[in-house]
Amino acid sequence: MGEQTFEVKFEPSGRTVDVLACTSLVEAAGRAGTVLDMPCGGAGTCGKCRVRVDGADAPVDAEVNTFSPEELAQGWRLACRQRVARNMTVVVPESSVFGGRHQILTDHDTGAVHDLEPEVRQARVRMRRPTLDDGMPDLVRIEEALRASGAWNGEGALGASPATLHRTVSALRGGYEGWALLRDGALLDYHPGETRTPSFALAFDIGTTTLAGALLDLSDGTEKAVVSRMNPQTALGDDVISRISHAVQTQDGLCELRNAVTAAVTEMAAELCGNAGIAPDSVHTAAFSGNTTMEHLLCGIDPAPLSMVPFVPVFGRGLSVPAADLGLAVHPEARAYVFPVIGGFVGGDTVAGLLATALPERAGATLFVDVGTNGEIVLSHGGRLWAASTAAGPAFEGARISCGMRATEGAVEKVVIDGRLRLGVIGGGAPAGLCGSGLIDLCGQLLKCGALGGDGRLPAPEALPAALPEDVAVRFRNDADGGTEFVLSDDGSRRVSLTQRDVRELQLAAGAIRAGISILLRQAGLEIGQVEHVLVAGGFGSFIRRDNAQRIGLLPPELPHDRIVYIGNASLAGAKWAALSSRARARAEVIARHARHVELSSDPEFAMEFAMAMYFPGLTGA
Numbered sequence: 001m002g003e004q005t006f007e008v009k010f011e012p013s014g015r016t017v018d019v020l021a022c023t024s025l026v027e028a029a030g031r032a033g034t035v036l037d038m039p040c041g042g043a044g045t046c047g048k049c050r051v052r053v054d055g056a057d058a059p060v061d062a063e064v065n066t067f068s069p070e071e072l073a074q075g076w077r078l079a080c081r082q083r084v085a086r087n088m089t090v091v092v093p094e095s096s097v098f099g100g101r102h103q104i105l106t107d108h109d110t111g112a113v114h115d116l117e118p119e120v121r122q123a124r125v126r127m128r129r130p131t132l133d134d135g136m137p138d139l140v141r142i143e144e145a146l147r148a149s150g151a152w153n154g155e156g157a158l159g160a161s162p163a164t165l166h167r168t169v170s171a172l173r174g175g176y177e178g179w180a181l182l183r184d185g186a187l188l189d190y191h192p193g194e195t196r197t198p199s200f201a202l203a204f205d206i207g208t209t210t211l212a213g214a215l216l217d218l219s220d221g222t223e224k225a226v227v228s229r230m231n232p233q234t235a236l237g238d239d240v241i242s243r244i245s246h247a248v249q250t251q252d253g254l255c256e257l258r259n260a261v262t263a264a265v266t267e268m269a270a271e272l273c274g275n276a277g278i279a280p281d282s283v284h285t286a287a288f289s290g291n292t293t294m295e296h297l298l299c300g301i302d303p304a305p306l307s308m309v310p311f312v313p314v315f316g317r318g319l320s321v322p323a324a325d326l327g328l329a330v331h332p333e334a335r336a337y338v339f340p341v342i343g344g345f346v347g348g349d350t351v352a353g354l355l356a357t358a359l360p361e362r363a364g365a366t367l368f369v370d371v372g373t374n375g376e377i378v379l380s381h382g383g384r385l386w387a388a389s390t391a392a393g394p395a396f397e398g399a400r401i402s403c404g405m406r407a408t409e410g411a412v413e414k415v416v417i418d419g420r421l422r423l424g425v426i427g428g429g430a431p432a433g434l435c436g437s438g439l440i441d442l443c444g445q446l447l448k449c450g451a452l453g454g455d456g457r458l459p460a461p462e463a464l465p466a467a468l469p470e471d472v473a474v475r476f477r478n479d480a481d482g483g484t485e486f487v488l489s490d491d492g493s494r495r496v497s498l499t500q501r502d503v504r505e506l507q508l509a510a511g512a513i514r515a516g517i518s519i520l521l522r523q524a525g526l527e528i529g530q531v532e533h534v535l536v537a538g539g540f541g542s543f544i545r546r547d548n549a550q551r552i553g554l555l556p557p558e559l560p561h562d563r564i565v566y567i568g569n570a571s572l573a574g575a576k577w578a579a580l581s582s583r584a585r586a587r588a589e590v591i592a593r594h595a596r597h598v599e600l601s602s603d604p605e606f607a608m609e610f611a612m613a614m615y616f617p618g619l620t621g622a
Contacts, residue, residue, distance in 0.1 A: 010092055015032040022083045025080075029092065036096055043562040056082075057077075063076075118581065119285045124180075125142060125149065158186070164187055177193075178193055181197060189331070201285045202269055202330070203288075207231060211230070214226045214572060229264060232261065239374070262327030263327060286337070287575045287576070289352035299319065317589060321335065322334075346376055369536055373392065376390075402501065405435055408435075415445050419471070433496060451472060451473075515606060
């Protein structure tokens with residue numbers, strides 16, 4: 001069984017998680033899917049991760065310096081300073097959430113709030129009823145009313161599709177005062193009456209392993225619902241290379257892959273609308289971000305060029321396509337924006353992340369690292385951007401690991417060795433497998449206590465260090481193939497263990513990212529110590545503990561903790577911004593074309609860097 005856990009409920013999301021005692025509220029929030037804004041890296045100095053805790057403990061100095069006496073009495077605390085010691089309820093304000101409405105609409109440096117600038121807008125129109133003496137056509141009548149009110153001053157005539165005109169016929173006869181729905185110089189719809197038409201947007205992050213979506217209100221930018229699920233394409237390949245191969249070599253393979261993801265998007269859109277209690281035809285725009293391969297497959301574009309040197313994408317600039325083409329059963333005139341691609345396998349998800357973090361505008365050298373099946377790395381320095389993609393593989397998602405599993409109920413997601421082995425299990429029950437964060441923790445903790453070598457070799461039971469805690473030593477056993485395994489739990493019916501092959505998979509994944517970082521720094525003429533911040537993106541990245549990630553070399557071991565900042569699913573945050581703002585879309589296009597794509601496989605030093613990165617650097621101390 002796992003260790004005793006405490007229940008933490010987060011409001012207003014209503015999500016509840018079970019975590020080990022002494023877990024920070026920042027980590028608990030990440031497990032609940034809420035990534036807190038924490039630019040200081042958890043040092044307690046920025047005051048951004050504000051939460052209200054029921055029955056809060058006495059404040060520490062950092063909290064006394066941040067909050068007024070009245071706020072402290074109300075239970076306001078800093079999530080980075082609070083540890084879980086009992087069941088509790090935590091209220092998280094929107095301003096404390098990374099990528100929330102406040103931050104999407106706020107300039108990173110100045111704090112100035114941008115006006116919402118959605119692709120689709122509404123205008124109030126008042127028209128004269130037609131008579132025998134005034135037989136002006138309906139569309140011209142709407143156009144003149146818009147011009148008279150100053151709501152539209154476009155050049156030329158107001159456009160409309162035949163389908164829109166067909167809907168407008170009966171709508172106008174229902175009343176000549178109402179609301180016109182507009183996009184650029186075209187009428188999308190007309191609704192009679194005094195009440196403004198509800199108008200919403202969808203945002204999706206199409207990840208290699210996970211899909212995430214959000215529903216947003218175009219009137220104020222608020223998030224109304226959020227959903228996530230596994231990408232069904234994993235059944236046809238667990239990484240981008242295998243999916244490209246399936247699309248190219250299997251008859252109807254591309255169609256099969258596209259149908260799988262668009263069917264999932266269809267279901268997610270329906271779930272989002274259902275959860276928010278809105279009609280699907282109230283959704284008037286959408287935005288999609290994903291890596292290069294995922295965006296090609298989503299749009300039904302042949303990915304064959306990505307399978308051969310020089311790995312050139314078919315499109316680079318963002319695409320605007322009918323939303324129905326991407327599986328969205330929403331307003332018939334709705335269009336979807338698909339993010340631009342930087343180059344190679346550095347795709348729209350990276351551009352969305354750079355948009356959400358305002359990376360190009362940040363002062364000082366900053367690394368953006370998206371940890372996932374297809375890992376992306378971007379270095380920003382002196383107004384320049386270097387971007388690369390690494391084939392980290394699916395180990396971080398629990399794939400190709402002997403007892404690996406997704407981060408769902410029963411997964412070991414946290415490991416602590418403090419004289420004995422302590423396991424944090426999602427759901428608090430018996431361990432069923434090991435997810436990515438648990439794998440990183442386990443290897444990091446074994447390195448810390450000397451039970452795993454820097455070369456990644458698990459010692460045989462007879463060759464263990466003498467000072468190893470007994471509860472750890474007894475877990476090293478010989479497996480059926482004569483190798484060594486480390487057993488986390490074994491209740492007779494289910495055995496969860498770490499094998500030598502599992503360690504090698506982690507070395508490959510972490511080494512690929514570490515080598516990519518080294519190459520980008522070298523091309524920019526920088527040393528790792530000159531990097532002021534490392535922004536760790538990706539839904540999985542929210543669950544990584546810095547010490548263990550640095551011990552295995554996934555994150556630079558030379559950097560102090562306060563330079564490493566977790567930002568969660570920055571791809572979805574960027575997609576949300578693009579769904580709300582045409583200005584954000586324009587900025588995304590500039591970012592994509594400004595970044596320099598670095599093809600790591602063509603760098604003569606990459607092979608050596610990768611070989612060196614296969615060794616775990618280890619860390620001393622806690």
